[in-house]
Amino acid sequence: MIAVIGLLVGVVAGLVLEPTIPAALQPYLPIAVVAALDALFGGLRAVLDGIFDDRVFLVSFLSNVVVAALIVFLGDQLGVGSQLSTGVVVVLGIRIFSNVAAIRRHLFKA
């Protein structure tokens, strides 16, 4: 419940503040968002598995974001930034799908 409230608070804050992203961070924010979504679904799955741990959730959330941004940064430095960010998005998308599949099996037994 608090998670849902937190999400709503974040959305409202973003809408109200309308911040400008620094130019240096612009390529990394979308990837970081996708990585964070992956961590969120992973956490939800862990809740349903009954093995949720806040420390693991925190670490996986932050490391997902940092590693995704790092990969994109490295790709930019190597000149394959767009391809590598596509790859990261694909991988994270697959993980999100598998997590959602596990959640679905837990909730609907199907």
Added chain:
Amino acid sequence: MSTDPQPAAPSPDDPSPAGSPAPTPVVGWRAAGRALRPRATRAQALTGVLCALLGFAIVVQVQQTDESGLTVLRESELVSLLDQTTRQADELQQQVNELERTHSELQSGSTSREAALEAATRSAAAQGILSGRLPAQGPGVVVTVSDPTGSVSALTLLNLLEELRNAGAEAVQLNDLRLTASSYVVGGDDGVVVDGSVVAPPYRWVAIGDPSTIATALAIPGGALAKVQIDGGTADVQQQDQVEVTATRAVAEPEHATPRSATDD
């Protein structure tokens, strides 16, 4: 769907039971219900903070994507876009240059054609007057030679014509004949013949030129008018500001002579 044995984010081999609220795992809907119940635990607070962060980031990114077309593009994409735009601009600039060149060419061409046409028209008018093809008007003199006895000779009349020419007459008419460079005056059996036709007195000359110069030239002692009087005729010279030479003559096409370019002299 792939059956991933491991949860994506929290791995099951790291159970870390320190923060878990229940010693025995609760699964399925009951777990979801437990998670939805608000409790002031560290796990809930942390999750709320992280979710707030995520929501904030999502909204910011969506707004950024909405408002900015170019700023979300990568450096390489921007470079290729810039290249493309620059190339297009270059091509368009080339087209502009070509069209401008064509435009100026056409303009100068039409200008020079107009100038040539104007010059040709002016030249044609001047040649027409000098060759007797066109009627003319202007200041001049009217010389009337009366010859009641028919004693004025063709030579005297030719003398008068020569004197008019010498004084700068540009167009000369005798009675209804236009006199030009090729005109001739001969004495025939039945009178004076000019250019093949008999001319009867009184002889009325109309000459366009400077009136005072012509009058002075005709009146010099021993000149044309004096010869007329010697022959037994009378001459009257009127200077006028406006006389009209109305007679014309057809100009024959040159049969042997062709124009020669003046530039390769």
